[in-house]
Amino acid sequence: MAGEPIIRVEHLTAKYGERTIFDDVSFDVKRGEVFVILGGSGSGKSTMLKHMIGLYRPAAGHVWIEGEDIASAEGEARRRILRRIGVMYQSGALFGSMTLLQNVKLPLEEFTDLPADARDCIARTKLHLVQLDGFEDFFPAEISGGMKKRAAIARAMALDPELLFLDEPSAGLDPITSAELDSTILRLARTLGVTFVVVTHELASIYAIADRVIMLDQRKRGILAMGSPEELRDHSEDPFVRSFFRREALPEEVRSW
Amino acid sequence: MPGPEPHAARLEGHRDPRGGLVLQLAGRLDTASTGAVWREAMQLTRGGSAGDLFVDASGVEYCDGAGASLILALRRNQEAAGRGFTLRGLRPEYRQLLDMIAPAEHAPDEVPPHREGFLEALGRAALQLLADQRAFLAFVGELCVCLAVGLRHPRQIRFQDFLLVAERAGIGALPIIAIVGFLLGLILLFQSAVPMQRFGADIYAADLLGIAMFRELGPLMAAILLTARSGSAFAAELGTMKVNEEIDALSTMGLEPVRFLVVPRVLAAVLVVPVLTMVMNLAGLVGGAVVFTSFGYPLVTYVSRVLDAASAGDLLGGLVKSLFLGVIVAAVGCLRGIQTGQGAGAVGQSATSSVVSGIILIAIAEGVFAVIFYVLGW
Numbered sequence: 238m239a240g241e242p243i244i245r246v247e248h249l250t251a252k253y254g255e256r257t258i259f260d261d262v263s264f265d266v267k268r269g270e271v272f273v274i275l276g277g278s279g280s281g282k283s284t285m286l287k288h289m290i291g292l293y294r295p296a297a298g299h300v301w302i303e304g305e306d307i308a309s310a311e312g313e314a315r316r317r318i319l320r321r322i323g324v325m326y327q328s329g330a331l332f333g334s335m336t337l338l339q340n341v342k343l344p345l346e347e348f349t350d351l352p353a354d355a356r357d358c359i360a361r362t363k364l365h366l367v368q369l370d371g372f373e374d375f376f377p378a379e380i381s382g383g384m385k386k387r388a389a390i391a392r393a394m395a396l397d398p399e400l401l402f403l404d405e406p407s408a409g410l411d412p413i414t415s416a417e418l419d420s421t422i423l424r425l426a427r428t429l430g431v432t433f434v435v436v437t438h439e440l441a442s443i444y445a446i447a448d449r450v451i452m453l454d455q456r457k458r459g460i461l462a463m464g465s466p467e468e469l470r471d472h473s474e475d476p477f478v479r480s481f482f483r484r485e486a487l488p489e490e491v492r493s494w
Numbered sequence: 495m496p497g498p499e500p501h502a503a504r505l506e507g508h509r510d511p512r513g514g515l516v517l518q519l520a521g522r523l524d525t526a527s528t529g530a531v532w533r534e535a536m537q538l539t540r541g542g543s544a545g546d547l548f549v550d551a552s553g554v555e556y557c558d559g560a561g562a563s564l565i566l567a568l569r570r571n572q573e574a575a576g577r578g579f580t581l582r583g584l585r586p587e588y589r590q591l592l593d594m595i596a597p598a599e600h601a602p603d604e605v606p607p608h609r610e611g612f613l614e615a616l617g618r619a620a621l622q623l624l625a626d627q628r629a630f631l632a633f634v635g636e637l638c639v640c641l642a643v644g645l646r647h648p649r650q651i652r653f654q655d656f657l658l659v660a661e662r663a664g665i666g667a668l669p670i671i672a673i674v675g676f677l678l679g680l681i682l683l684f685q686s687a688v689p690m691q692r693f694g695a696d697i698y699a700a701d702l703l704g705i706a707m708f709r710e711l712g713p714l715m716a717a718i719l720l721t722a723r724s725g726s727a728f729a730a731e732l733g734t735m736k737v738n739e740e741i742d743a744l745s746t747m748g749l750e751p752v753r754f755l756v757v758p759r760v761l762a763a764v765l766v767v768p769v770l771t772m773v774m775n776l777a778g779l780v781g782g783a784v785v786f787t788s789f790g791y792p793l794v795t796y797v798s799r800v801l802d803a804a805s806a807g808d809l810l811g812g813l814v815k816s817l818f819l820g821v822i823v824a825a826v827g828c829l830r831g832i833q834t835g836q837g838a839g840a841v842g843q844s845a846t847s848s849v850v851s852g853i854i855l856i857a858i859a860e861g862v863f864a865v866i867f868y869v870l871g872w
Contacts, residue, residue, distance in 0.1 A: 290746050319748035330739035344747050 240268035243400060243432050244289060249298035251284050258284050260458045261298070264451055268399075271426050271433040271446045275481075276453035276461075282436045283327070285453065286404055289434060290324050291315070302400070320348055323393030327404040329385035331377040337364060337388045338373040344395040363391040366421060368414075383410045387418070394425075401425075403435045407442050419445045440484055452478060503561075504553070505531040507538045514546035514578070515539065517568075520553025523561025532564055539568060542575025552583025562592045633752070633829050637760065640753040644761070655758035663724040664766030668773060671719060675774040678711060679703060679781030687789065696789060700796050701803030703782040708808040709867075712775040713767075714860060717819035720767060721852035725827030728759050729848035732831025733841040741832065756828040760821055767820030768813045775809070811872050815863045819856055826852045 242265035251258040258281040266272045276282045287293045289300050291307035300307050302318050310318055331340050341360040345351060351359070364373060367387035377385055386406060393401055403422075407415040419442050425431045426446075437443060443450060443466050450469060454461035454477075462469050462478045470482035480487050504520040517535060521527065539547055549568060554561070565581060572579040584592070610618070644651045687699035732755060735741050741751050779800060786796045830848035834840045 287742075292742055292745060316748040319746055322746070324743065324746045326739040326743055328739055330743040332740055332743075333735075333738075343749075347747070347749055 240270070242266060243268040243303060244434070245299075245301040246289065247299045247301065249285075249288060249300060250296045251281060251288060251293065252296040253284075257296075257458055259453060262453075262459045263298075264460065264463060266432060266434060267449075268432055269426060269430045270448040271422060271435065273443055273447040273450045273466075274434065274436045274453065275438070275443070275450055277455060280453040280455045282453055283404060286402055286434070286436055290322065290402055291318070320396065321398050322400040322402065323396065323398035324402045325386070325389045325393040325404060325406060327408070329377065329382075329389040331385055331388055331392065333377050336374050336376055337369060337380070337391075340377070340388060341392045341395050344392065348396060360391075360395065363394050364388070366394070367391045368417065383414055386410060387414070390418070390421075397429075398431070400432045400434070403433065403437075405436055405438070407437060407439045412441075415439065415442060416445070422446050440482070452481070503527040503531045505534055507544075510546075510548060514548060515544035516548045516550060518550045518553060519561075519565075520555075522555055523557040523564065525558060525560040528560040528564055532567075535564060535568060536571070539571060542572060542577040544577075546578035546580070547572050548580045548582070550583050551581060551585075551588075554584060554588065557584070557588040557591065559591070559595060562588065562595050565592060566596055629833065630829065633832075634825070636750070636752045637756060637825055640750070640757050641760065644753070644757050650753070651761065652754065652758050655755075656762050659724075659759050659762035660765050662727070663720065663762055664769060667719060667723050667766070667770055670723070671716060671770050671773050672777045674715060674719060675712075675777030676781040678715060678774075679707065679778030679783075680785055681781075682706065682711075682778070683782035683785045687785065697791065697795070697799065700782065700786055700799035703778065704800035704804035705808060707775045707778040708804045708812045710812070710860070712771045712778065713812045713816035713819055714856065716767060716770040716774045716816060717823055717856050718853060720763065720770065720820065721823045721827070721849050721856065724763065725823045725848045725852045726845040728824060728827030729831040729834075729844040730841055732828055733834035733844040736832060736834040737836065737838070737841060751832060756825070756832075759828055760824040763820040763824035764817055767816045767823075771813060771816040775812070807872055811867055815859075818863075819859060822855045822859055823852050826855060 244266040246262060246264050246266075249262045250260050262285075274282050274285055284293065288295055289302075289307070291300070291310070294308050302322070305314060305318050307315070307318055331337070332343070335343065338357070338360050341363050342356050345356040345359060349356070361370075361373060364370065367390050369384060369387055369391065372380060372384065372388075377388070380388070386409065390403065390406065393403070406418055406422075410418065422433055422435070423446055426433055433446075435446070447466050449464065450462075450466050451460050452462045452469070453459070462473055462475060464473075466482060469478050473479050473482070477487065479485075502521050503523050504518075506518040506520075508516055508518075510516050515538065517538065519531070523531075538544060547568065549565060551557075551565070565584070569579045569581070683699050683703045686702050687696040690696045690699055732741070732751075735755070741755075744751050744754055782800075783793060783796050787793055827848040830844045830851065834844040
């Protein structure tokens with residue numbers, strides 16, 4: 238999956254007030270790969286994601302998406318970047334006053350001049366992709382948490398972005414749906430060359446989809462490990478990383494982690 | 495005299511011949527019973543006053559997290575005071591529990607808790623205030639740009655939202671506006687007519703009511719009711735969207751929340767607030783008429799007095815003012831909504847603060863308009 242970097246994170250530092258979440262973090266995401274961000278709670282995974290999509294301004298450093306600095310891009314330049322990325326939020330973040338179909342159609346309405354029936358058709362195919370046929374006219378409040386997540390993925394994919402950010406896509410999904418989602422992600426990555434940045438804890442899912450993983454750590458305030466999941470499982474020198482990927486309890490001597 | 499219950503926690507302290515204090519813990523140290531001995535144990539050992547401490551736990555029959563916390567707290571106090579601490583006799587299974595709840599001794603680079611001094615707190619509050627003002631200014635600027643763009647390209651405005659909000663904030667508010675207006679007119683005319691009657695001037699109470707309603711009370715009350723009903727609703731709605739990450743979702747879709755959410759609401763408020771003001775004025779005059787006619791004056795007198803006293807300028811001035819108040823109310827509601835922090839409590843705070851800020855700003859705007867109208871000679 239070697240490709241040129243599509244995202245370049247350089248010396249990124251994030252703070253909430255006085256508290257440093259991570260400090261001087263740098264890494265690349267290559268075009269077409271499935272890149273997983275891992276870490277314990279409080280390690281700054283979601284913060285990292287929000288910096289990468291330009292919601293938070295970094296305390297220092299830059300996030301370059303296709304050569305554009307997302308934090309300082311304004312107006313048209315910003316829209317141009319955002320137009321090419323899709324984001325699925327942890328809670329789904331569907332618009333409660335719209336049906337699922339309207340949710341998925343919204344980006345199409347705002348960014349394209351497709352005729353109404355084409356928009357409708359595209360939105361339906363996206364919902365079909367996440368197995369939500371028949372739920373087009375339901376409101377988010379009327380469906381389950383897992384369905385909301387899938388609908389949110391459909392909405393994130395509405396404009397066929399080159400870059401998809403998923404925040405904990407499989408949390409709250411049953412194993413079958415979760416596996417189907419994984420295969421959807423893989424299919425999109427392999428056939429359409431979509432690049433994925435995924436925040437997740439699901440080990441099964443990581444082994445299934447991840448080309449590369451970075452593991453963030455609260456104490457190090459940065460990257461604890463980076464590599465493919467198999468590499469980290471077999472060759473990591475850090476007992477915490479090894480235990481994580483082998484799904485073992487921590488050895489006694491590193492309990493203080 | 496009955497002895498202690500067999501299962502209660504017991505504590506006994508005696509001086510050790512070699513110096514220091516021996517604390518004997520016994521019985522059940524569980525959540526229900528530990529509290530009884532906790533205070534006593536702390537008093538006996540306060541500030542390391544007892545010297546070195548030997549805790550003899552051989553009589554402990556049962557120990558849960560509460561008991562372990564007691565032992566841990568004793569150890570911490572001794573360590574903080576630089577005195578010795580020895581624990582003996584605790585059964586191995588409970589010792590394990592103690593090890594489990596004792597956090598790592600060397601928490602790496604933990605920032606020591608820092609107590610904020612008065613000056614520091616003051617400075618922080620001042621900075622916060624400045625940041626608030628800055629955010630407010632940025633929001634007003636963005637709103638103005640979006641409104642200007644929206645007026646030039648009306649197709650960009652989300653009319654569906656606009657109509658929905660206008661219906662809720664406008665038609666939905668008519669009953670309460672009518673009731674409040676009616677009662678306001680009724681009370682105002684009655685309260686002013688009674689003292690004026692002593693001077694035989696009660697007929698002028700109609701003038702007073704007409705002018706007061708058209709110029710001040712109509713727009714003011716309509717705006718306050720709009721704040722309470724709709725400003726808070728905007729804040730709660732947008733706040734919930736913020737908490738649910740919906741606003742983040744909008745931004746990352748490249749849809750500016752201000753254009754998408756705030757502009758339709760502000761425009762809807764601007765549309766409905768003059769209508770609400772008119773209804774308020776009318777209801778107030780009707781309420782006044784009820785009292786006025788009950789004083790024995792014919793209705794036609796009332797109408798002619800009101801028309802005589804209040805000019806079209808008064809009415810128009812009031813309506814113009816109401817337009818601005820509508821913008822303020824809607825914008826503040828939306829701003830507070832967008833500024834919502836995390837969690838359900840934050841939504842409540844935003845709703846409250848939208849009403850508070852809304853009313854304060856209405857009062858300020860009323861003052862500004864009073865000066866402007868005075869200078870213009872209206």
